Amino acid sequence: MQKSHQIFKKLKGAPLWGLAILFLLIISAMFAELIAPHNPIDQDITQALRPPFWIEGGSLKHILGTDELGRDILSRIIFGARISLVLGFIAVALSGFIGTGIGLTSGYFGGRVDSVIMRVVDIQLSMPYILIALALIGALGPSLRNIIIVIGITSWVDYGRIVRGEVLSVKENDFVKLAKIAGCSTVRILSKHIFPNVVNSLIVLATLMLGRVIIFESALSFLGLGVQPPTPSWGIMLADGRQYLTYAWWLATFPGVAIMLVVLGTNLVGDWLRDLLDPRQRTALKGGGNLLWKKKS
Amino acid sequence: MNTQLILEVKDLKKYFSIQKGTLFSKEIGVVKAIDGLTFHIDKGGTLGLAGESGCGKSTTGMAILKLLEPTSGEVLFEGENIGHFDRKETFIYRRDVQAVFQNPYASLNPRMRIGEIIEEPMVVHKILNPMGRLNRVRELLEVVGMNPDYLERFPHEFSGGQRQRIGIARALSVNPKLLVLDEPVSALDVSIRAQILNLLMDLQREFGLTYLFISHDLSVVEHISDVVAVMYLGKLVEIANCRDLYHLPLHPYTQALLSAIPIPDPELPQEAIVLEGEIVDPASLEGGCLFRNRCPKIKEKCNEEEPILKEIKKGHSVACHFASG
Amino acid sequence: MEEKILEIKDLKTYFFTNAGVIRAVDGVSFSLHKGKTLGIVGESGSGKSVTALSILGLVPRPAGEIVGGEIWYRGEDLVKKSNREMRNFRGKKIFMIPQDPMTSLNPVFSIGDQIGEAIKQHQGIKGDGLKSKIIEMLKLVRIAMIEKRVNSYPHQFSGGMKQRVMISMALSCQPEILIADEPTTALDVTIQAQILKLMMEIRQKYNSSIIFITHDLGIIAKICNDVVVMYAGRIVEKADVVTLFKRHRHPYTKGLINSIPLLSRRKERLLTIKGQPPNLLDLPDGCPFEPRCDYADKKCADHYPPTELVTDHHTICCWRWREI
Numbered sequence: 001m002q003k004s005h006q007i008f009k010k011l012k013g014a015p016l017w018g019l020a021i022l023f024l025l026i027i028s029a030m031f032a033e034l035i036a037p038h039n040p041i042d043q044d045i046t047q048a049l050r051p052p053f054w055i056e057g058g059s060l061k062h063i064l065g066t067d068e069l070g071r072d073i074l075s076r077i078i079f080g081a082r083i084s085l086v087l088g089f090i091a092v093a094l095s096g097f098i099g100t101g102i103g104l105t106s107g108y109f110g111g112r113v114d115s116v117i118m119r120v121v122d123i124q125l126s127m128p129y130i131l132i133a134l135a136l137i138g139a140l141g142p143s144l145r146n147i148i149i150v151i152g153i154t155s156w157v158d159y160g161r162i163v164r165g166e167v168l169s170v171k172e173n174d175f176v177k178l179a180k181i182a183g184c185s186t187v188r189i190l191s192k193h194i195f196p197n198v199v200n201s202l203i204v205l206a207t208l209m210l211g212r213v214i215i216f217e218s219a220l221s222f223l224g225l226g227v228q229p230p231t232p233s234w235g236i237m238l239a240d241g242r243q244y245l246t247y248a249w250w251l252a253t254f255p256g257v258a259i260m261l262v263v264l265g266t267n268l269v270g271d272w273l274r275d276l277l278d279p280r281q282r283t284a285l286k287g288g289g290n291l292l293w294k295k296k297s
Numbered sequence: 298m299n300t301q302l303i304l305e306v307k308d309l310k311k312y313f314s315i316q317k318g319t320l321f322s323k324e325i326g327v328v329k330a331i332d333g334l335t336f337h338i339d340k341g342g343t344l345g346l347a348g349e350s351g352c353g354k355s356t357t358g359m360a361i362l363k364l365l366e367p368t369s370g371e372v373l374f375e376g377e378n379i380g381h382f383d384r385k386e387t388f389i390y391r392r393d394v395q396a397v398f399q400n401p402y403a404s405l406n407p408r409m410r411i412g413e414i415i416e417e418p419m420v421v422h423k424i425l426n427p428m429g430r431l432n433r434v435r436e437l438l439e440v441v442g443m444n445p446d447y448l449e450r451f452p453h454e455f456s457g458g459q460r461q462r463i464g465i466a467r468a469l470s471v472n473p474k475l476l477v478l479d480e481p482v483s484a485l486d487v488s489i490r491a492q493i494l495n496l497l498m499d500l501q502r503e504f505g506l507t508y509l510f511i512s513h514d515l516s517v518v519e520h521i522s523d524v525v526a527v528m529y530l531g532k533l534v535e536i537a538n539c540r541d542l543y544h545l546p547l548h549p550y551t552q553a554l555l556s557a558i559p560i561p562d563p564e565l566p567q568e569a570i571v572l573e574g575e576i577v578d579p580a581s582l583e584g585g586c587l588f589r590n591r592c593p594k595i596k597e598k599c600n601e602e603e604p605i606l607k608e609i610k611k612g613h614s615v616a617c618h619f620a621s622g
Numbered sequence: 623m624e625e626k627i628l629e630i631k632d633l634k635t636y637f638f639t640n641a642g643v644i645r646a647v648d649g650v651s652f653s654l655h656k657g658k659t660l661g662i663v664g665e666s667g668s669g670k671s672v673t674a675l676s677i678l679g680l681v682p683r684p685a686g687e688i689v690g691g692e693i694w695y696r697g698e699d700l701v702k703k704s705n706r707e708m709r710n711f712r713g714k715k716i717f718m719i720p721q722d723p724m725t726s727l728n729p730v731f732s733i734g735d736q737i738g739e740a741i742k743q744h745q746g747i748k749g750d751g752l753k754s755k756i757i758e759m760l761k762l763v764r765i766a767m768i769e770k771r772v773n774s775y776p777h778q779f780s781g782g783m784k785q786r787v788m789i790s791m792a793l794s795c796q797p798e799i800l801i802a803d804e805p806t807t808a809l810d811v812t813i814q815a816q817i818l819k820l821m822m823e824i825r826q827k828y829n830s831s832i833i834f835i836t837h838d839l840g841i842i843a844k845i846c847n848d849v850v851v852m853y854a855g856r857i858v859e860k861a862d863v864v865t866l867f868k869r870h871r872h873p874y875t876k877g878l879i880n881s882i883p884l885l886s887r888r889k890e891r892l893l894t895i896k897g898q899p900p901n902l903l904d905l906p907d908g909c910p911f912e913p914r915c916d917y918a919d920k921k922c923a924d925h926y927p928p929t930e931l932v933t934d935h936h937t938i939c940c941w942r943w944r945e946i
């Protein structure tokens with residue numbers, strides 16, 4: 001079939017680095033106990049502030065060095081991946097779920113409902129998310145669960161807007177009208193006709209949001225609003241490491257690099273997914289027929 | 298009640314209001330998409346609804362398909378006013394009336410296999426069991442001239458003409474009584490157009506279908522219709538049986554429309570009645586004949602009084618002050 | 623002897639895509655004579671629009687490229703011209719009216735500004751004289767109430783009016799060659815009649831040569847002197863208009879003419895061309911029309927037919943035209 005043939009060809013252009021990074025992230029998160037050389041919360045003051053192994057004073061016992069309490073940086077980064085991933089997926093799923101539901105409703109039903117929802121979106125977008133986070137965490141107290149809730153509540157707007165936009169354009173297609181004419185219920189139309197044609201953008205957005213969510217968590221933890229010590233999160237590591245930046249730079253740098261790599265990875269993969277999934281969809285919907293770059297002549 | 302009448306439209310009006318503002322909107326104007334339409338379709342026949350863009354023919358289709366609520370007037374299906382249907386009756390109506398639209402690329406859900414697409418109306422109306430439906434889908438594909446094994450494929454694997462066939466198969470799956478065809482061949486290549494027109498005519502003969510054929514292309518309309526109704530700016534200007542309309546059009550607009558169709562014969566001299574003037578906002582023409590700013594035969598009375606549809610000869614009605622049979 | 627103003631020789635324009643090579647135009651040769659109208663007929667995939675783009679050097683890059691052939695205009699081969707050199711021809715001596723004027727009219731400038739731009743560029747008029755010239759050019763195309771509308775924007779005009787603005791721009795450039803690519807396809811038939819009448823008047827007045835691309839054989843019959851029929855990137859038949867309609871020999875031409883619902887054959891089954899339009903990515907070795915042809919034999923499937931002369935002005939590309 002032409003469809004799978006096209007997919008296969010596109011798979012060749014996959015961003016290997018991006019996928020590798022994400023793969024590493026997932027493996028670290030799942031098998032942290034097996035991979036990490038040390039327990040991330042083990043303190044050993046005698047080993048405090050040891051530099052990475054390639055610098056004088058470092059050793060292979062702590063490849064990336066230790067922090068101010070003698071905890072192994074590498075192990076903390078590996079365990080931190082678990083926090084980031086758990087958080088990432090749940091938060092993305094939560095905001096995705098809320099955002100998609102609202103986007104579908106707003107886009108499909110339009111009218112007053114749509115106007116009201118869009119105004120709510122505008123209002124929420126006009127408030128800096130940090131302030132909202134501060135307020136909510138202040139009320140609920142800092143913990144991993146609460147961060148997830150906060151992120152879910154603030155991030156849904158991105159999904160909502162994009163889904164709504166997609167729904168508006170899909171809705172215009174005749175096959176939606178024909179579904180109505182055939183007697184399909186609203187639920188059926190939304191689930192069989194609208195949602196499947198919108199899901200591609202959703203996947204792309206979710207991938208990109210993963211990186212953003214991880215940064216969000218880091219920011220919150222940095223401010224002390226996120227996970228509490230001794231749980232190792234990259235954000236906390238950044239916060240703790242800040243004061244040692246001038247002479248023990250490795251405390252903050254490596255978690256920073258980890259964050260950067262993950263965001264890079266998700267962006268690369270997200271972009272690639274968008275290219276993979278979108279043009280075929282666009283072509284199929286707007287009249288490309290069997291050919292790719294065919295000019296209408 | 299005439300049992301031969303499958304559809305009757307009586308003084309149908311659909312006005313769209315132009316709103317301003319978001320939360321608290323105000324009406325600032327009105328677009329009279331359909332302004333007093335009356336016609337009927339006989340069972341087993343084809344009514345061609347012809348006119349150019351903006352005349353209201355597609356809106357009429359939408360109203361008959363119950364996708365729009367009319368502002369006033371009635372649409373009677375087998376004698377019943379569809380505007381008074383409750384949910385159950387509407388659901389049944391959605392079995393009896395199906396449609397085929399212009400754009401073959403937007404008419405099929407790209408995420409569904411064509412077998413599922415054709416089957417869907419049957420699924421919704423709980424007709425047959427899955428096995429029975431599978432057989433019927435295969436049967437329908439053959440009936441529309443396609444290989445029944447294609448039911449596993451996706452829409453993007455097919456050309457425009459083939460997609461229209463799939464759309465027709467879907468429409469037929471629930472044995473509808475009336476088929477609304479809105480420009481079903483306009484987006485197709487000329488050579489494919491002929492195939493689909495033949496198919497539609499064959500199907501009508503075989504299954505006793507009734508068609509409402511909406512199109513701007515008068516040569517296509519003539520080919521397939523028994524009765525033709527010509528619309529202009531929301532009103533019916535002429536309605537006659539096909540032969541009469543094409544041999545002796547009585548309304549100046551119909552005359553211009555027909556003469557404007559270029560005949561594929563270079564040796565036949567063709568003097569098109571070229572209409573001067575533009576299609577303007579009908580609101581500015583109220584109070585008189587809506588065609589008067591372009592009509593080559595305009596007289597004083599046209600400015601003062603709007604002509605109503607009058608039967609000039611048997612089965613031939615015209616809305617013009619000066620039409621004579 | 624009529625003067626040849628444009629001569630295309632064995633033009634080949636291909637598109638290089640991920641899925642393969644599309645031979646959109648594959649060896650097309652024809653001439654345009656001064657003061658005459660040449661019609662190019664074809665359906666989707668025929669290559670008619672790409673031919674027009676090739677003449678103007680507007681084939682979309684990088685996928686598209688003219689890979690062979692010559693386009694002779696005033697003693698110069700346009701194929702060899704760079705994009706910068708082509709700008710001297712485009713819009714000046716050769717003007718194109720596209721199918722969708724919305725994409726050629728800039729939505730943020732008024733109609734008056736855009737025509738004014740064209741007039742300034744090609745006729746060199748400026749200042750006060752410019753304003754009256756703009757009105758004059760727009761009056762030529764009979765846009766009603768033009769004084770009031772000269773400052774309107776494209777989105778406020780209907781399709782027919784926009785096309786008239788395009789024609790007016792074409793006139794401002796006083797082109798020698800006007801290429802119209804399905805200019806009336808999206809318009810109502812009464813508006814189409816207006817536009818066609820206008821184009822004929824213009825041809826007469828300025829002695830321009832027109833290439834009119836369309837799928838509508840009725841228009842061809844009405845306004846063209848010569849006709850070229852294209853299928854899958856090649857010319858299958860070429861003749862003057864009367865010969866093409868009355869003495870055509872190619873099965874595709876015959877099929878096209880017979881599939882038109884004429885205002886006289888109602889309710890008869892139309893004679894159709896069976897099958898589907900060609901898939902340009904997967905063309906057969908022989909004649910591309912063979913799968914749909916009622917007269918095809920083995921030779922047609924295996925070998926591409928040569929172009930032969932039926933008479934001096936009638937060429938055909940078919941193995942079996944003598945026997946049909």
